[in-house]
Amino acid sequence: MEDVTYTKGLYTATATVRPLDGGEYRGVVSLARDEGEELENTIYEVEATSASEEEALEEAKALAHRILGEIEF
Known part of the structure; x- marks a missing residue:
């Protein structure tokens, strides 16, 4: 399954x-901050597990939107 980037x-x-x-999946979001020479990475996991890859990816996409929505400049 393809990763989705925002x-x-x-x-x-x-x-x-x-x-x-056990055949379940978990959505994961990697948040990178590019400050020129320095790249910071933080990993976030969706709390719930999912029965399918598609469902887990949808949960990860929702989490990515929430994380980016909370960022203030």
Whole structure:
């Protein structure tokens, strides 16, 4: 499944899916802040697990939107 990337200013959020034991999936968001020479990365996980990759990716995309929406410049 393809990762989905969103950008806001210096921030890039990448939503992806991680398979878990038992056939479930968890959405994950990697938030990168590009300040020229220095790149900061923070990882966020969706709290709930999902039965499908598609559902987990939708949860990760929603989380990415929330994270970027809270960023103030």
